[in-house]
Amino acid sequence: MAPLTAGTYFSRQPPGQRTNRVVVAGITLLLLLVVASLWLYLYFKSLEKPYRELKGYRVATTEHFNSFLRRGDNRERTARLFDYLKAEGVDGVLDAENLLRQGTDWLDINESAFAIPPRNLWRNMVATLVVVRDELEPSIGPVSVLSAYRTANYNRRSGGRSSSRHRDFCGLDLVPKSNISRKELGEELRSLHARLGPDSDMGLGIYHSVRFHIDTCGYRSW
Numbered sequence: 524m525a526p527l528t529a530g531t532y533f534s535r536q537p538p539g540q541r542t543n544r545v546v547v548a549g550i551t552l553l554l555l556l557v558v559a560s561l562w563l564y565l566y567f568k569s570l571e572k573p574y575r576e577l578k579g580y581r582v583a584t585t586e587h588f589n590s591f592l593r594r595g596d597n598r599e600r601t602a603r604l605f606d607y608l609k610a611e612g613v614d615g616v617l618d619a620e621n622l623l624r625q626g627t628d629w630l631d632i633n634e635s636a637f638a639i640p641p642r643n644l645w646r647n648m649v650a651t652l653v654v655v656r657d658e659l660e661p662s663i664g665p666v667s668v669l670s671a672y673r674t675a676n677y678n679r680r681s682g683g684r685s686s687s688r689h690r691d692f693c694g695l696d697l698v699p700k701s702n703i704s705r706k707e708l709g710e711e712l713r714s715l716h717a718r719l720g721p722d723s724d725m726g727l728g729i730y731h732s733v734r735f736h737i738d739t740c741g742y743r744s745w
Contacts, residue, residue: 573586573587573630573636574587574630577667577669577698578667578698578732578733578734579732580627580669580698580734581627581628581630582624582627582636582667582669583624583629583636583637585620587636587637588619588620588623588636588637591623591635591636591637597639600639601619601623601639603642604619604639604640604645605619607645608645608648608649608652611646611649613648613649613652613653613656616652616655616656617652617655617668620637621667621668621671622648622668622671622672623637623638623639623671623672624636624637624668624669624670624671625637625638625670625671625672625673625674625677626669626670626673626677626681626696627669627670628681629677632677632680632681633680634674634676634677634680634681635677638672638673638674638677639672640672640692644672644691644692644693645692647691647692647693647740648671648672648692648693650723650724650739651693651694651695651737651738651739653739654719654723654725654737654739655695655697655737658715658719659697659715659737662711662712662714662715663699663701663703663708663711663712664699664700664701664703665699665700665701666697666698666699666700667697667698667699667700668695668696668697669696669697669698669734670689670694670695670696671689671692671694671695671696672689672690672692673687673689673690674690675690678690688726688738688740688741691740693738693739693740694726694736694737694738694740695736695737695738696730696734696735696736697734697735697736697737698732698733698734698735699733703733705732705733708729708733708735709729712727712729712735713727713729713744715727716744720742721742723739723742724739724740724741724742725737725738725739725742726738726739726740726741726742726743726744727743727744727745728744728745729744729745
């Protein structure tokens with residue numbers, strides 16, 4: 524007996540049933556091609572864009588951060604920094620991906636998106652993290668970092684001032700995770716700044732959109 528091929532199988536079925544099966548097979552194949560094409564498109568787009576959008580700003584992806592940690596001894600140095608912050612009681616305020624972010628224009632100036640501050644600057648961030656945890660987030664909710672420590676090269680090439688508190692690992696540029704309006708955000712921040720006063724050494728800068736700066740290395744505002 525001759526083997527039953529696909530053509531023989533379809534030829535033995537009624538014409539209407541043969542047509543339906545061919546249509547279903549064609550639609551299934553078309554859907555598979557569409558899904559494969561979409562997957563390839565998204566994959567190549569991810570290779571083109573090593574960043575994600577955050578409140579209108581470009582920040583490096585988690586994959587980009589993990590790649591940074593794999594370079595040299597970055598993972599070990601990051602662990603030592605967070606051991607220090609843990610000893611100071613502020614290790615859980617911001618995660619490493621946020622706290623090591625240099626800025627949002629790293630692609631434009633061809634600099635690393637992340638950097639680890641030298642050991643002698645670590646103490647400068649402690650008071651700032653305390654303000655974030657105890658004062659800022661209770662007022663406006665959780666925040667994400669757009670810029671923390673900046674190397675001298677990054678700061679210079681991004682147009683930062685030579686006296687920038689980002690170079691001292693004391694300042695943070697932040698955006699709220701909530702949908703708070705710019706007007707409400709400004710009111711909350713100014714009220715917080717006035718309440719904490721010179722005793723906190725809190726610097727406050729309010730930029731366009733909902734981006735703002737805080738540090739604890741000099742009482743002032745702009």
